[in-house]
Amino acid sequence: MYEIFEKLLISHNLSLYKVAKDTGIPYSTLSDWKNGRSTPKQDKMLKIAEYFGVTLNYMMGIVKEIDMTMQFDSDEEAMLYLDIMSSIEKLNKNGMNETKRYLSYLVSLSEYANNDDRNILNAAHSRTDIEPTDDEMKNDDDIMNDKDF
Structure with a gap:
């Protein structure tokens, strides 16, 4: 999944620091992700997807098209979806x-x-x-x- 995030960083000409600052996600979380030490938790993945205007499916590499949109009735529903998709990925x-x-x-x-x-x-x-x-x-x-x- 980091590869997709990295492509988004490059295509938007952004740095880890800028994304961390704009989203409120600690820089160390993004740096650990980059270095393969961890993967952001669900709430942070959702923030990153929203920040770049992409779907969770796209962030997780499930779909290749950025223009697909998912509508959720609540943040809880979106988080549940992300949890299920993370499990399926394994x-x-x-x-x-x-x-x-x-x-x-x-x-x-x-x-x-x-x-x-x-x-x-x-x-x-x-x-x-x-x-x-x-x-x-x-x-x-x-x-x-x-x-x-």
Whole structure:
């Protein structure tokens, strides 16, 4: 993730000191991140993303486009999202596939799903550079409708 931060620093012609001063994040936190000693906590990652006008997905390297935006109802929701995405980042491919299966299952349950299930599935597929095929979308629909899942 630091590589993305470094690209933002360069593209905005900013220094660690300037970002630290403007965001209120201690310079030592950013320096430790640069030197691989630590990664900023969720609240600081959120401040950095907001400072540069990018999404958390972009900061975490999940998406390549800067112009994607995420809307959260609260800071708590944004922090929860960041925590989940940080955990997913630690998974291997098999773990991500299992996570996707489980998320599809949760979406199928009315008490957990937003109204627009199709957009959630598209968001899961948007982690790749490949658009989901009709067969993949049908498979997702089958999983969502499988009561024994």
